[in-house]
Amino acid sequence: MLTLKHAVSKADIIITSKWSRDAFLFSDLIKEGAHITTLGPDKPNKAEVSSELINKSLFVCDDKELAVSMGAIGGVGLDEQSIDAEIGEVIENHQLGRTRGDQITIYGMVGLPFQDLIAAWLVYKKAEELKLGTRMNFLQ
Numbered sequence: 128m129l130t131l132k133h134a135v136s137k138a139d140i141i142i143t144s145k146w147s148r149d150a151f152l153f154s155d156l157i158k159e160g161a162h163i164t165t166l167g168p169d170k171p172n173k174a175e176v177s178s179e180l181i182n183k184s185l186f187v188c189d190d191k192e193l194a195v196s197m198g199a200i201g202g203v204g205l206d207e208q209s210i211d212a213e214i215g216e217v218i219e220n221h222q223l224g225r226t227r228g229d230q231i232t233i234y235g236m237v238g239l240p241f242q243d244l245i246a247a248w249l250v251y252k253k254a255e256e257l258k259l260g261t262r263m264n265f266l267q
Contacts, residue, residue: 142176150177159229165199174202184231185211199235
């Protein structure tokens with residue numbers, strides 16, 4: 128039987144999407160240099176990654192205020208001091224991102240629709256340019 132420990136202990140990239148009220152990822156389960164993206168915490172009191180693991184990692188979020196009020200940070204009782212940067216800051220200044228190969232990184236997103244729209248638009252325009260995909264009319 129596959130266990131959580133077996134599934135994550137050797138993983139380079141871990142993506143969680145579970146609406147858990149209790150953290151289930153702890154540093155003793157995660158290998159050095161791994162990256163975690165946590166999608167589940169989108170309301171107060173939800174958690175996937177433990178406070179201990181967050182404090183041991185480089186933590187980046189999409190929005191600091193939301194990460195505290197309804198995301199991975201607030202879900203485990205931490206505050207803005209546990210956030211290393213927002214993703215936009217890392218994009219502008221790569222030095223705010225991973226600084227060592229053995230560093231565990233966590234991207235805790237709450238989900239901002241305007242970011243999703245921008246990403247989707249870029250993918251759409253590239254597909255159009257490469258003449259990929261199928262055009263559909265949803266108005267009929």
